[in-house]
Amino acid sequence: xxxxxxxxxxxxxxxxxxxxxxxxxxxxxxxxxxxxxxxxxxxxxxxxxxxxxxxxxxxxxxxxxxxxxxxxxxxxxxxxxxxxxxxxxxxxxxxxxxxxxxxxxxxxxxxxxxxxxxxxxxxxxxxxxxxxxxxxxxxxxxxxxxxxxxxxxxxxxxxxxxxxxxxxxxxxxxxxxxxxxxxx
Amino acid sequence: xxxxxxxxxxxxxxxxxxxxxxxxxxxxxxxxxxxxxxxxxxxxxxxxxxxxxxxxxxxxxxxxxxxxxxxxxxxxxxxxxxxxxxxxxxxxxxxxxxxxxxxxxxxxxxxxxxxxxxxxxxxxxxxxxxxxxxxxxxxxxxxxxxxxxxxxxxxxxxxxxxxxxxxxxxxxxxxxxxxxxxxxxxxxxxxxxxxxxxxxxxxxxxxxxxxxxxxxxxxxxxxxxxxxxxxxxxxxxxxxxxxxxxxxxxxxxxxxxxxxxxxxxxxxxxxxxxxxxxxxxxxxxxxxxxxxxxxxxxxxxxxxxxxxxxxxxxxxxxxxxxxxxxxxxxxxxxxxxxxxxxxxxxxxxxxxxxxxxxxxxxxxxxxxxxxxxxxxxxxxxxxxxxxxxxxxxxxxxxxxxxxxxxxxxxxxxxxxxx
Numbered sequence: 001x002x003x004x005x006x007x008x009x010x011x012x013x014x015x016x017x018x019x020x021x022x023x024x025x026x027x028x029x030x031x032x033x034x035x036x037x038x039x040x041x042x043x044x045x046x047x048x049x050x051x052x053x054x055x056x057x058x059x060x061x062x063x064x065x066x067x068x069x070x071x072x073x074x075x076x077x078x079x080x081x082x083x084x085x086x087x088x089x090x091x092x093x094x095x096x097x098x099x100x101x102x103x104x105x106x107x108x109x110x111x112x113x114x115x116x117x118x119x120x121x122x123x124x125x126x127x128x129x130x131x132x133x134x135x136x137x138x139x140x141x142x143x144x145x146x147x148x149x150x151x152x153x154x155x156x157x158x159x160x161x162x163x164x165x166x167x168x169x170x171x172x173x174x175x176x177x178x179x180x181x182x183x184x
Numbered sequence: 185x186x187x188x189x190x191x192x193x194x195x196x197x198x199x200x201x202x203x204x205x206x207x208x209x210x211x212x213x214x215x216x217x218x219x220x221x222x223x224x225x226x227x228x229x230x231x232x233x234x235x236x237x238x239x240x241x242x243x244x245x246x247x248x249x250x251x252x253x254x255x256x257x258x259x260x261x262x263x264x265x266x267x268x269x270x271x272x273x274x275x276x277x278x279x280x281x282x283x284x285x286x287x288x289x290x291x292x293x294x295x296x297x298x299x300x301x302x303x304x305x306x307x308x309x310x311x312x313x314x315x316x317x318x319x320x321x322x323x324x325x326x327x328x329x330x331x332x333x334x335x336x337x338x339x340x341x342x343x344x345x346x347x348x349x350x351x352x353x354x355x356x357x358x359x360x361x362x363x364x365x366x367x368x369x370x371x372x373x374x375x376x377x378x379x380x381x382x383x384x385x386x387x388x389x390x391x392x393x394x395x396x397x398x399x400x401x402x403x404x405x406x407x408x409x410x411x412x413x414x415x416x417x418x419x420x421x422x423x424x425x426x427x428x429x430x431x432x433x434x435x436x437x438x439x440x441x442x443x444x445x446x447x448x449x450x451x452x453x454x455x456x457x458x459x460x461x462x463x464x465x466x467x468x469x470x471x472x473x474x475x476x477x478x479x480x481x482x483x484x485x486x487x488x489x490x491x492x493x494x495x496x497x498x499x500x501x502x503x504x505x506x507x508x509x510x511x512x513x514x515x516x517x518x519x520x521x522x523x524x525x526x527x528x529x530x531x532x533x534x535x536x537x538x539x540x541x542x543x544x545x546x547x548x549x550x551x552x553x554x555x556x557x558x559x560x561x562x563x564x565x566x567x568x569x570x571x572x573x574x575x576x577x578x579x580x581x582x583x584x585x586x587x588x589x590x591x592x593x594x595x596x597x598x599x600x601x602x
Contacts, residue, residue, distance in 0.1 A: 035364075038378065044368045064465055069370035071465045126370070129490055131349035132342065133467040148346060148471045149485055150546045165490045 049184030067183050071125035071133055082118045085111040085156040094159045100170040109167055114156045123157035124171055129164035188405045190219025190422055216402050221420035222427050223408035225589050231434035232296040239289040244387050246282040256380035258373045261336035262461045280450040286328050287453045288442050290476035304516030305407040311508040313400040318504045320393050327386040330379040337458030342471050344371045353491040410588045411516025412581055419585040478542030479535050485546045486554035503565045510565055512573030520579040524572055531564045
């Protein structure tokens with residue numbers, strides 16, 4: 001008798017575990033739509049790319065355009081600004097990675113890896129610290145300065161000083177003419 | 185230890201007898217809220233629990249009314265709040281009570297928390313009561329933060345951006361989590377919508393945890409200014425009428441204080457930049473949170489590393505959860521702890537200092553002082569409290585609460601017999 005009791009309790013244990021596991025899977029699959037609904041919806045995703053005519057931006061000026069709800073800085077750099085950026089030693093950079101969505105991977109943050117054409121710097125204008133919009137032509141490196149927590153970016157949008165951990169993100173973009181780009 | 189009870193309820197009318205044998209709700213409430221045995225020596229610092237219940241009720245009632253007029257959409261939110269201020273009958277009053285009510289709620293909760301620290305109310309056997317209080321504090325912070333986003337002013341928008349971006353510091357999953365919170369690639373309409381939904385939900389979660397908080401209180405009973413436990417019935421008084429009267433008087437004074445803000449300086453605690461509509465392309469010169477978050481904001485900015493700052497900020501609240509075990513002294517009240525008394529006030533000054541620094545720009549001496557005070561804050565909890573309990577020689581404790589009130593306790597015997 002003892003052995004048959006053991007047998008019965010084993011079978012019941014199995015049923016408990018199987019039922020419990022089934023309920024956990026069921027609860028998790030019911031929870032997923034409730035979590036995933038919070039992710040960007042189709043209308044937000046649809047704004048994935050924009051085209052910009054840059055012919056009206058004079059040398060030394062910059063504009064801000066809105067892409068995916070975030071500002072993108074397009075800066076028409078002067079030859080001196082390009083020269084300063086290209087001659088910056090890589091060991092002076094706080095974040096050594098290019099952060100270029102078009103290149104990906106671990107390429108270094110040299111100026112060449114931050115732009116497609118040196119005169120056009122295109123970066124997402126969101127401070128990599130806590131998301132404020134940096135102010136142009138300010139800070140110790142005359143690039144951008146974030147007023148929230150004091151991050152200084154240089155003329156290639158690279159973090160040089162302050163709490164921000166990464167360089168300003170370079171979005172994926174391509175030239176669709178001499179002075180026009182498609183971002184995204 | 186089972187639940188403390190006062191004199192049980194005796195139904196007198198036929199209807200109440202009929203009711204009590206079906207739903208004994210008076211049988212539950214009477215001994216816990218009317219005859220509940222309360223230490224006879226509670227001072228006015230103990231009135232803030234009741235004041236906090238009042239604050240929560242005011243926020244829920246005014247909030248439900250405001251929700252009847254508010255529109256949670258980026259193109260309408262700011263205008264609908266202005267509509268409440270200008271067009272809705274008494275809308276200005278209801279909104280000013282709600283927005284200043286948040287500040288009053290935090291004033292009361294900070295006093296309540298520091299009272300708990302001063303008199304050692306978090307110590308055995310009240311650890312769970314204290315932890316539930318810290319949970320309530322976190323829920324209050326989340327509710328206040330989301331509520332501040334709803335008017336969709338510049339500070340609403342950028343405050344939301346900075347605080348949600350804290351989560352981007354989490355390694356690997358950071359960006360996934362911020363996109364999930366935003367419902368997009370930046371703070372936008374989906375964010376406003378969900379914050380509105382959660383801002384309506386969280387106060388009711390607070391109500392639920394308040395019930396647990398009071399339940400836990402009614403198991404251990406109140407602490408008191410001497411910190412020594414209730415030993416006999418003559419150490420206590422029934423909650424009603426003694427403490428309903430005392431709480432009521434304190435509440436009237438608190439309402440007067442509240443009214444000064446609502447009627448005379450309704451915007452002094454807010455930031456004028458929030459009367460500018462949200463603009464996702466321009467960050468205000470100087471982002472500051474509401475005053476009640478400033479000490480934590482100062483800790484966040486004191487650490488020159490993104491993840492480190494976020495960890496330090498959350499740890500500054502997390503450390504409160506383990507406070508009952510960090511304080512090694514068996515003596516509860518500061519009255520009998522000469523050294524802890526000094527360190528308590530230094531901590532209060534450090535917290536006020538951090539609050540001051542949180543409102544200043546992150547540069548020069550402000551940053552250095554933020555670092556010193558942040559280090560001191562953690563030093564207090566993680567080093568001073570554990571060591572002090574071992575080194576400090578406490579003063580002699582009185583034998584009972586009654587003795588501490590009346591000398592040797594003789595004078596009270598007539599009363600307890602009568």
